[in-house]
Each structure stands twice: as C-alpha cells, then as structure tokens.
Amino acid sequence: MTIISENVKKPSQYVADYLDEIYHSVVKQDPNEPEFHQAVAVFLQSIYPLLEKEPQYIEKGILKQIVEPERVITFRVTWVDDNGKTQVNRGYRVQFNSAIGPFKGGLRFHPSVNTSIVKFLGFEQTFKNSLTGQPIGGGKGGSNFDPKGKSDNEIMRFCQSFMTELARYIGPDIDVPAGDLGVGAREIGYMFGQYKRLRGAYEAGVITGKAPDFGGSLGRTEATGYGTIYFVQEMLKDNRMRLEGSTIAVSGSGNVSIYAMEKASQLGARVVACSDTTGYIYNEKGIDVDTVKEIKLKRKGRIKEYLDFHPDTTYSEDCAGIWSVPCGIALPCATQNELDEEHAITLVKNGVKVVAEGANMPCTPKATEVFLNNGVLFGPAKAANAGGVAVSQLEMAQNSMRLKWTFEEVDERLQDIMKSIYRNCVDATKEFDNATNLIQGANIAGFKKVADAMIAQGVI
Known part of the structure; x- marks a missing residue:
C-alpha cells in the first residue's frame, strides 16, 4: 500500500505489518476487485493512529471482520422487452455490516455495476452511515441493467423482476434499500409496488426514496x-x-x-x-x-x-x-x-x-x-455526501411513526446532521494531531462506533 499523505506520522512497524496483512489478504481472496481494494487501502491507511492508541481492535480481530461483508447476494434478473424478447441481467445486494442497525444503502442500475463496485460502495456506506449518528448499518446493491433508452414499461418489468428476487432478503428491520445512480423515484415506485404485492402488506419503511404521496420524505431528492x-x-x-x-x-x-x-x-x-x-x-x-x-x-x-x-x-x-x-x-x-x-x-x-x-x-x-x-x-465522500442517507433514515423514522414532516423540518435536521458529521471528523483529527486530514477523521470516527458495537456484541 502507499500512504496517502506524506505529512502524517507513520505507524509503528507492528501496526504497519498488520495493516499490510489485512490488505493483502483482501487482494488475495478477491483479486479482481480494484474498486474494493482501493476503498480498503484508503481506510486502512487512515485508521492506524487509533490502532496505536487502542490495540484491542487488533487483538479482537475487528479489522479482519470489518473488511468482509456479512453477506454477498447475486441473482439473475429476467425480464421481457417491448419486442417480446427475454433479457437477462445480474442483480446484486451486499449486506456489509449490521452492527449498529439494519443494512442501509442504495441500489445502482448501470452497466458498470459488478461485485467490486457494490462491495466498495457497501464498505464505504458502513462508515458513512455511522458518521450520521443514526442507527443504520451499511449495504449496497444494484444491477448491470441500463435504464437509458428503455421505455417506462421495460423499466417497470425489470424493476418488478429485480424486486421479486430482492424481496427475499430485505425488510424494515433487516435491510432497507434506496436509490442511487440510475434509480430514482420512478424505479423506487415500481420496486415498492412489487414488494407490496409480494408481501401483501404496506411496509413503507422497507425502501426509501419513495414519492412523498406514498411514504417518501420531502427533501430527500x-x-x-x-x-x-x-x-x-x-x-x-x-x-x-x-x-x-x-x-x-x-x-x-x-x-x-x-x-x-x-x-x-x-x-x-x-x-x-x-x-x-x-x-x-x-x-x-x-x-x-x-x-x-x-x-x-x-x-x-x-x-x-x-x-x-x-x-x-x-x-x-x-x-x-x-x-x-x-x-x-x-x-x-x-x-x-x-x-x-x-x-x-x-x-x-x-x-x-x-x-x-x-x-x-x-x-x-x-x-x-x-x-x-x-x-x-x-x-471526503463518506462525510461530505452523507446527507442523502441521513434523510433516507429520516424517511424511515417518519414511516415508523406514521408521520410526515415538512420540507423545512427535514432540511433543518439535515443541516444539524451535517454540522455534527463535520464536528465529529474534526474532533477525531485533533485527537490524533492531524487536524487538516478529514479523511483520517471521517474514517476513525466512523470506524470506532461500528467497531465498538461489534466488540460489545461478541463474535457473530
């Protein structure tokens, strides 16, 4: 690995060797996942000051656990286009870490989507969600389906087929997907409709990014x-x-x-x-x-x-x-x-x-x-762009309480959350004498909350 910034103290040889061991084990196990490798490398290079100060994270094997997703799900998605031809895509859901809450993260529909992409996104999502201060774990998913150039009916049929499989693995207290690249209110609506049909129940909190008329939050877009x-x-x-x-x-x-x-x-x-x-x-x-x-x-x-x-x-x-x-x-x-x-x-x-x-x-x-x-x-992204998942969790809260907040209420809460995220990052950097490196601050603050919860819950 290479150290991102030269203006930080280097770790002790013991910690450096341990981080190298973790990184190389990830690469060896899944050699064709460059995006995931990159995310893991940046993370490991950031948190060594915490490991020096609190070695229990090494002793209890937390890093070995945290770089391995709890579950990686892949599935076939078959659908019929407007010409009556059967098309096949691949669907993904990576449930990365549920130490602090149900898995939470978006669905991405884009030709570039593969296992490496969704693992990188789910890994980052774990610490991003932790930074928000809200009780949500990290997950991500999607498909190599490309919505561009497709008719509304084709997108509907794809989304229904995708949700027919995904519905087996999600729920308001299990895993709550949302939108991402290529997945907006239209796609979320089709998927929620199919989930409702399959379950025979109106579980609004199972997916976020819905239109405000049927359980979505104002301000989410x-x-x-x-x-x-x-x-x-x-x-x-x-x-x-x-x-x-x-x-x-x-x-x-x-x-x-x-x-x-x-x-x-x-x-x-x-x-x-x-x-x-x-x-x-x-x-x-x-x-x-x-x-x-x-x-x-x-x-x-x-x-x-x-x-x-x-x-x-x-x-x-x-x-x-x-x-x-x-x-x-x-x-x-x-x-x-x-x-x-x-x-x-x-x-x-x-x-x-x-x-x-x-x-x-x-x-x-x-x-x-x-x-x-x-x-x-x-x-860094896990701090600066956390507003989306923060308001997604606010949507979950509104669904649970059967309430609907005004745009102004949601926006005020969003501002408070982003201020808190920034302050948590800064406090973490100051604790380790590197107040200009918010990458390090975000990773340490996000990791510590998840890691402490994993220790408290034992080896699971």
Whole structure:
C-alpha cells in the first residue's frame, strides 16, 4: 500500500505489518476487485493512529471482520422487452455490516455495476452511515441493467423482476434499500409496488426514496446535494472563509450535482461550470440552475442544450476538462475516480481552496494526496455526501411513526446532521494531531462506533 499523505506520522512497524496483512489478504481472496481494494487501502491507511492508541481492535480481530461483508447476494434478473424478447441481467445486494442497525444503502442500475463496485460502495456506506449518528448499518446493491433508452414499461418489468428476487432478503428491520445512480423515484415506485404485492402488506419503511404521496420524505431528492454544501459551509467557517462570493465547478448534472448547485447559488456562491458524460459548460457569470433542471430532469437531455438558452456559454466535449476551469471550490459529483492526479495539480495551480466529494470516491488516492499536500481543504465522500442517507433514515423514522414532516423540518435536521458529521471528523483529527486530514477523521470516527458495537456484541 502507499500512504496517502506524506505529512502524517507513520505507524509503528507492528501496526504497519498488520495493516499490510489485512490488505493483502483482501487482494488475495478477491483479486479482481480494484474498486474494493482501493476503498480498503484508503481506510486502512487512515485508521492506524487509533490502532496505536487502542490495540484491542487488533487483538479482537475487528479489522479482519470489518473488511468482509456479512453477506454477498447475486441473482439473475429476467425480464421481457417491448419486442417480446427475454433479457437477462445480474442483480446484486451486499449486506456489509449490521452492527449498529439494519443494512442501509442504495441500489445502482448501470452497466458498470459488478461485485467490486457494490462491495466498495457497501464498505464505504458502513462508515458513512455511522458518521450520521443514526442507527443504520451499511449495504449496497444494484444491477448491470441500463435504464437509458428503455421505455417506462421495460423499466417497470425489470424493476418488478429485480424486486421479486430482492424481496427475499430485505425488510424494515433487516435491510432497507434506496436509490442511487440510475434509480430514482420512478424505479423506487415500481420496486415498492412489487414488494407490496409480494408481501401483501404496506411496509413503507422497507425502501426509501419513495414519492412523498406514498411514504417518501420531502427533501430527500435534494438531500445529498444540499448536504454537501452544508458540509462545505462548515469547512469554510472553521477556516475563516465564506461560501458567499465563491466560484464553484461541479461535475455531473444528476440530482446530487443539481441540488448542490442550487443550494450553493441560494447561499451566494457562483457556479461557473457543470458537466455530463458528453462534455461540460462554462460561464464565468454563472450557470442558471433552473435551465439545467429543465434540460436534465425534465427533458432528460444533454448539457450541451444549455447553449440553446444561454448562447454566451462555452461548451467543451471532454467532460474531464471541467477540472481545468479556475474555481475556488471543486465538487466532483459524477462517479468514482473521475478526478485524477493530473486534474488535481491543475486545480491547485488554478487556485482551488476547497474540494468536497459529492460522489462516492470520485478522487483517486494520488489526487487526494495532491490536495492534502497543498493545503486544500478536503471533504471526503463518506462525510461530505452523507446527507442523502441521513434523510433516507429520516424517511424511515417518519414511516415508523406514521408521520410526515415538512420540507423545512427535514432540511433543518439535515443541516444539524451535517454540522455534527463535520464536528465529529474534526474532533477525531485533533485527537490524533492531524487536524487538516478529514479523511483520517471521517474514517476513525466512523470506524470506532461500528467497531465498538461489534466488540460489545461478541463474535457473530
């Protein structure tokens, strides 16, 4: 393994050897899972100060347990397309850790989905959920099904088939899926309808991300993007900086990106660039979020269409080129490993002060090292983008109590949760004399709660 940041103390040889042993055992057991290996490596490199101080986590074999999911489920999903042909996809659910609550994590429908992806996401979800302070464990799932280009009826038939199998393994007190990439309110609705049909009961708390009319929470759609901005706001305040007047570049143009742009604009920042898989737009005067919403959420179009409304905007086809745009704050909100070392160096040269991960693991380890070594404030994904799962748990709470909170109530709770997450990360970094490395703080704070619960519950 390689140490992410050179400006931290190195572990003792005993701890270093133990971490290497854990990492290499993961790689040896599942050699073709690079995303999962990367997530485990970053985690292990972060928590060694805690292991030095509290060796019981080594003595009780907690790390050996925590890198192994409790359950990995794969299944066949067969469905019939509009031409009457039978199609086959693969479904996944990784139930990673239930030490502090039922498994909780989204479902991703995308051609890239495989075991490595869902294990990496479920592993990260375990510590992200822990950081929220709410009683939820970590899980993730999905399918290599691609919703793009499919009719509503095809998506419905796929979702019904997917849920017919998944329903065997989930429940309000067992595992509560949600949406993720490629899974929005439409897909959640189809899956919930099928679950209800199979169970013969209205168990609203079995899945989150539902429409507000049948058990969904107001504010859930906005939560991840809003939460990322609330986290950035706390980072800035703590370093005597302001969000108001800042220039921001945001990759992606899905829900996370759009609502991060919306909240940033509401708080006085200027979003100058955003992207989709085909390219990016740039306007130094600022991007109009309502136009992006119209194009991406209503029309399901391409970001290039923005120029039809605002011809003074520049469009470039290389979506990764967005990181060449000068900005004070960069928010990678698209997908894993989208921002590499070269992009990070360019951002630093152009004066970036803050980077916060709206997507899951969007920065490569080398990129993260560049940011940390150049004094850039860095908000890791498991902390900065935890707003989505936080509000998902609030949806679970509302379902359990048969209540419905207003948007304002949910948003206020979200702000409090993001402030608490930031403070927990900072407190953990200060405890180990490395107050600038929130990656370390997030991993230590998230891990400790889960690990202590595992010790208390014994070997299970």
